[in-house]
Amino acid sequence: MEGKSNQNLVFYVNGEKIIENQPDPKCTLLQYLRNKLTLTGTKLVCGEGGCGACTVMISKYDDKNHTIRHYSVNACLTPVCAVHGLAVTTTEGIGSLRTRLHPVQEQIAKSHGSQCGFCTPGMVMSMYTLLRNNPQPTMLQIEKYLEGNLCRCTGYRPILQGYGVFSKESCGMGEQCCKNKPRDKEDDNSNKENENYIPPYDPTQEPIFPPDLKVNYKEYNEKRLMFETNQVKWYRPVTLTDLLELKEEYPDSKIIIGNTEVGIESRFKNMKYSVLINASHVPELTDIKSTEDGIKFGASVTLSKVEEVLEKAKEDLPESRCRIFTAVIEMLKWFAGKQIRNTAAVGGNIMTASPISDLNPIFQASSAKLEVVSKGKTTRK
Ligand SMILES: Cc1cc2nc3c(=O)[nH]c(=O)nc-3n(C[C@H](O)[C@H](O)[C@H](O)COP(=O)(O)OP(=O)(O)OC[C@H]3O[C@@H](n4cnc5c(N)ncnc54)[C@H](O)[C@@H]3O)c2cc1C
Ligand code: FES
Ligand code: FES
Numbered sequence: 032m033e034g035k036s037n038q039n040l041v042f043y044v045n046g047e048k049i050i051e052n053q054p055d056p057k058c059t060l061l062q063y064l065r066n067k068l069t070l071t072g073t074k075l076v077c078g079e080g081g082c083g084a085c086t087v088m089i090s091k092y093d094d095k096n097h098t099i100r101h102y103s104v105n106a107c108l109t110p111v112c113a114v115h116g117l118a119v120t121t122t123e124g125i126g127s128l129r130t131r132l133h134p135v136q137e138q139i140a141k142s143h144g145s146q147c148g149f150c151t152p153g154m155v156m157s158m159y160t161l162l163r164n165n166p167q168p169t170m171l172q173i174e175k176y177l178e179g180n181l182c183r184c185t186g187y188r189p190i191l192q193g194y195g196v197f198s199k200e201s202c203g204m205g206e207q208c209c210k211n212k213p214r215d216k217e218d219d220n221s222n223k224e225n226e227n228y229i230p231p232y233d234p235t236q237e238p239i240f241p242p243d244l245k246v247n248y249k250e251y252n253e254k255r256l257m258f259e260t261n262q263v264k265w266y267r268p269v270t271l272t273d274l275l276e277l278k279e280e281y282p283d284s285k286i287i288i289g290n291t292e293v294g295i296e297s298r299f300k301n302m303k304y305s306v307l308i309n310a311s312h313v314p315e316l317t318d319i320k321s322t323e324d325g326i327k328f329g330a331s332v333t334l335s336k337v338e339e340v341l342e343k344a345k346e347d348l349p350e351s352r353c354r355i356f357t358a359v360i361e362m363l364k365w366f367a368g369k370q371i372r373n374t375a376a377v378g379g380n381i382m383t384a385s386p387i388s389d390l391n392p393i394f395q396a397s398s399a400k401l402e403v404v405s406k407g408k409t410t411r412k
Pocket of ligand 2: 076084107108
């Protein structure tokens with residue numbers, strides 16, 4: 032695909048720096064991993080964000096809070112161009128039979144949590160992401176992180192029971208839970224000579240975040256990007272003015288954020304977009320502000336972030352003042368799986384205007400205000 036791009040696409044996969052000088056905006060991260068990097072551990076099953084077999088972990092430096100954020104995504108819906116400046120971890124990056132299995136890989140095998148194995152790398156990566164964020168999760172958190180991963184043959188009990196060892200909590204057996212009982216030597220999972228022995232999870236042994244992405248944060252995140260093939264142009268503006276100008280220049284262009292709607296339209300509904308504008312780095316659209324009336328979210332704020340912010344806001348407000356927050360949080364529980372909510376944005380849900388949208392009815396019922404802007408026009412509410 033010949034074309035011209037204004038710079039290279041740069042990201043890390045399992046600690047290795049990838050530099051792509053002619054990225055194809057139509058290529059998904061999954062296609063890139065499997066076909067270009069031959070990292071075939073990440074599986075393609077549904078190809079539409081529904082099963083979680085393609086789950087990988089993305090790590091991103093948060094410049095405001097000076098922290099690293101780890102989150103799971105469906106690689107089948109993530110455009111490879113959207114991972115510029117990010118670190119991607121696949122199942123190959125955490126362990127293998129050739130080197131050493133990671134406890135999340137070993138645990139699913141030893142607890143009989145895998146049969147055909149197609150779902151397994153996705154399960155592993157969702158659980159791994161959880162442990163990177165919280166080395167001692169609750170059982171509820173384990174269930175939440177795995178809710179976007181489907182298994183057709185094994186069944187969920189052995190997977191959840193197997194991963195229960197990472198939780199501090201006892202299971203429904205209470206005092207009778209095996210974690211509370213002295214073990215027989217044969218059955219002893221803490222005896223290193225036992226073939227069932229699984230090393231405990233040690234977060235200090237995890238690979239470090241690529242320093243380049245931290246040190247050169249501005250270079251990766253505050254620069255406009257343009258990638259082009261002879262079929263598609265991909266823009267990533269970093270100012271609202273630029274976004275509005277691009278929209279005026281290309282009226283038929285498609286703005287994308289999580290690509291969880293547009294990706295489906297392109298792949299399964301034969302929709303063709305020749306100009307894609309990724310609005311994930313426009314400060315006004317990623318901003319979250321507390322106002323007198325409530326909370327104002329930029330259109331590119333992800334659903335996971337919305338949930339996190341509303342949960343936090345509820346802590347400081349009387350119940351009577353946060354019923355709408357509670358309703359949104361409750362609805363998000365049923366909204367897709369964690370991988371989708373980690374990338375899909377609130378603006379994408381509103382603008383799709385789907386009759387089966389989960390958030391629009393709540394926004395309408397609660398008289399939420401919507402602010403729209405276009406080039407040369409005043410902001411309308
Ligand atoms: C497996 C799966 C499960 C899903 N489950 C649910 C569910 O349970 N409930 C539900 O409601 N939806 C669901 N969806 C739909 C989808 O995830 C949501 O609508 C999501 O919020 C879309 O966000 P996005 O950022 O991915 O949108 P994108 O695909 O990036 O964009 C969607 C649309 O919004 C437009 N848009 C985005 N931002 C702007 C902007 N700033 N200005 C103008 N236009 C803009 C785009 O041009 C595009 O037309 C699901 C999708 C998948 C794939
Ligand atoms: S392949 Fe099923 S979610 Fe990606
Ligand atoms: S082991 Fe076959 S789908 Fe889960």
